Amino acid sequence: MNQIANTEHSIQHLSFRVRQARYALPIELVREIIEYGQITSVPMMPACIHGVINLRGNVVPVLDLAARFGMERTAASKRTCIVIIELELNEVQQRIGLVVDAVDAVLDIEGHEVEPAPPFGTGIRTDFIAGMARNEQGFTIILDVRRVLSLDDILQLNRVMALAG
Template sequence: MQSEIVVPVAARQEVAIAGKTPEGADAGAAGQLYLAFRLAGEVYAVDILRIREIIEYSLPTSVPMMPESVRGVINLRGSVVPIIDLAVRFGRDATGVGKRTCFVIIEVEYGRTKHILGVMVDGVNGVMDIGADRIEPPPSFGTDVDTRFIAGMARAEGRFVIILDVARVLSIAEMATIRSVSAGR
């Protein structure tokens, strides 16, 4: 059974920023570091350089007139951070809360502005080193996730890992459009 990674991710991120893997090898030769997490029985991964931190689940404060995928907001050291339920964003049922449910805090850019968003996941698997030669293009069919959200697929630990395109999954403009369409229903 894998343990949850909270503090080590930050340490690995600092190492990745310096251009080295934890073993001291050049990051370009070893591959790219990704944070892997579970959601509705699938394993997904996000470029670790987008990850700010991972925090324990706490009940978000709901906000009226938000898209269904926005579970609410949390206070993160004085900042209001929207929490996105990725399962709902992918058209699935809402994520249930379990012992390992947590928020992955991610930085996305919209225009020239950086935004901090949290995504609710079933649990974190850890950090994966995936070489570019192991990443396949998104499938044209056969996945429950909109292929626009998929940057690629990689095989790891005997199963496929779906690598997400964070900019598209967490597109602020698209979520605003969804909200305005939902309000018009």
């Protein structure tokens, strides 16, 4: 069972949409949400890596979640955002931007509301899913962001950082 389902208290999550599906990440990983803007492309990167942005003097790699999930790259609209998350990668705090179609809300998700990922039917790889939270609107897929950002992606992102830095 995942760590979310084992907790008795609620955990805040940022909910957002990629295509028509609702996803969420623990709010503790989210640093900020910025409007989709100028992204500098970096040659020879996988399709899911849009490039880098300058965030107050820091170079931040940007990953397109739709492309990572095997869909077409996101075409920016007025609601497209970049969710800036921070993870510890190779013992260093790393900020990464995630392109999403729209940000919805901050949800309080109770541990008992979370179910394990079904073996099929979510549209993305089940190992990307930490759990499924049921609410009035249906299900919200809680992402395991460390799985979404595979080791290969992390190495690619570090290469982007080295090239851009």
